[in-house]
Amino acid sequence: MPFADILKDVVHGTDGAVGALVVGVDGIPVEEYALTNDLDLQSMTVEYATLLKEIEKGSQSAQLGSTKEVTVMADKALVMLRRLTDEYFMVLIIKPDGNFGKGRFLLRMSVPKLLKEF
Amino acid sequence: MPFADILKDVVHGTDGAVGALVVGVDGIPVEEYALTNDLDLQSMTVEYATLLKEIEKGSQSAQLGSTKEVTVMADKALVMLRRLTDEYFMVLIIKPDGNFGKGRFLLRMSVPKLLKEF
Numbered sequence: 001m002p003f004a005d006i007l008k009d010v011v012h013g014t015d016g017a018v019g020a021l022v023v024g025v026d027g028i029p030v031e032e033y034a035l036t037n038d039l040d041l042q043s044m045t046v047e048y049a050t051l052l053k054e055i056e057k058g059s060q061s062a063q064l065g066s067t068k069e070v071t072v073m074a075d076k077a078l079v080m081l082r083r084l085t086d087e088y089f090m091v092l093i094i095k096p097d098g099n100f101g102k103g104r105f106l107l108r109m110s111v112p113k114l115l116k117e118f
Numbered sequence: 119m120p121f122a123d124i125l126k127d128v129v130h131g132t133d134g135a136v137g138a139l140v141v142g143v144d145g146i147p148v149e150e151y152a153l154t155n156d157l158d159l160q161s162m163t164v165e166y167a168t169l170l171k172e173i174e175k176g177s178q179s180a181q182l183g184s185t186k187e188v189t190v191m192a193d194k195a196l197v198m199l200r201r202l203t204d205e206y207f208m209v210l211i212i213k214p215d216g217n218f219g220k221g222r223f224l225l226r227m228s229v230p231k232l233l234k235e236f
Contacts, residue, residue: 040180040181043179043180044176044180044182047175047176047179047180048176048180050172050176051169051172051173051176054168054169054172055169055190057165058162058165058166058168058169058190059190059192061161061165062158062161062162062165062166062197063158063194064162064190064192064193064194064195064197065192065193065194066192066193067190067191067192068191068192068193069189069190069191070188070189070190070191071187071188071189071191072173072176072177072182072185072187072188073185073186073187073188073189074177074182074183074184074185074186075182075183075184075186076181076182076183077182079177079180079182
């Protein structure tokens, strides 16, 4: 299943989801699927890629082991980041009134599907 | 209600919680309550304080507004950070098999109680 289809399924299966991406840890997106042009996905991914590296450093030095998932709840959106490999991660963006639990479930379910394509 | 008592209530009310803290954005803890000495809370807070600043920058530049809550799921622990004021935030650390939902609920409920003490 191509990346785009997997991302599309996650976004359409989650109430309030506005977009999903597969991104390299360098912040360069591999694939993205968005329902709206409101969000600047490009600049968002660069910012959050840096973030994931910082979080990884934080978890390691706090001896918590490797980071699997990060959720950021901001005023205008909820951003979920899930690690795929050492080099890539997946991002799901949901509106504050969206179905967070369903999004997280579908995000996790899509990991093995995405990994098959690597 | 003193900070220490509020933190204690959150930790004891959450299955699998190991500690909770009130921390300044400079990483200096105001109060901490821990059930175990396994975790290096001190170094953890410094790392995560830096993180919170980075996340705030990320959310702002991605035009998502201010960050209210961040959850980091690592191999050995789940760390929840909740903003209290511009200067302070609260941290709750839960074991991977702990009750994440209950922890988040108690964390949110404790915010107004903590704010009364500021």
